[in-house]
Amino acid sequence: MTDFLDFAVNFAQLCFALAMTCAAIRLLRGPAAQDRVLALDTFYINGMLTLLMLGIRSSTTVYFDMALLIALFGFVGSIALAKFLLRGEVIEP
Amino acid sequence: MTIADLPWWITLPAGLLLIVGALLTLVGSIGMLRLSHFYARMHPPSMGNTLGTGCVLLASMLISSGLASRPVIHEILITVFIVTTSPMTAMLLMRAAVHRSGARAQRQLVMRQD
DSSP states (O other), X not given: OHHHHHHHHHHHHHXXXXXXXXHHHHHHHOSSHHHHHXXXXXXXXXXXXXXXXXXXXXXXXXHHHHHHXXXXXXXXXXXXXXXXXXXXXXSOO | OOGGGOOHHHHHHHHHHHHHHHHHHHHHHHHHHHXXXXXXXXXXXXXXXXXXXXXXXXXXXXXXXXXXXXXXXXXXHHHHHHHHHHHHHHHHHHHHHHHHHHHHHHHHHHHHHO
């Protein structure tokens, strides 16, 4: 039965790598700035899920902390970029 | 307990959840790449990311609970965080896009009046 779990983890890693490729293509091509911010948002979530897959595969909890940090700081970065696009500055006086 | 001797009632649902979550995330990212304009590109990643992250983290919770032989639910932190922050990011980006397209239309109008 553990072969099935191995297959699932490999398949999920492949899917996340393909999804990161899609996000990277949109990040490079994206016609407007908001497309690039959206692509970056998708990119960091896929990277976080890839780290979780590594954590399942090596059965440690170190990768969980990294995934939590990536989720936190990626959210802060996306909000800052969206705020910049909305107002022209991030921290208003 | 290592990952090789997990019982089948943990590995079967965990593997199915992993596959479903990975496919959902992939479909969301492909939708973001393929759809035609920004407002259509907005919704596949936020939907796919939320659902896919939920499925993958549920599988991760199952596996780490099986490995530790007790309920380990600290992955629920990431789930709660993603579920609360993904709509906020989507909403702010959407407002920024509406604002920017409105500003561009106004500029064109002014240029036309000149």
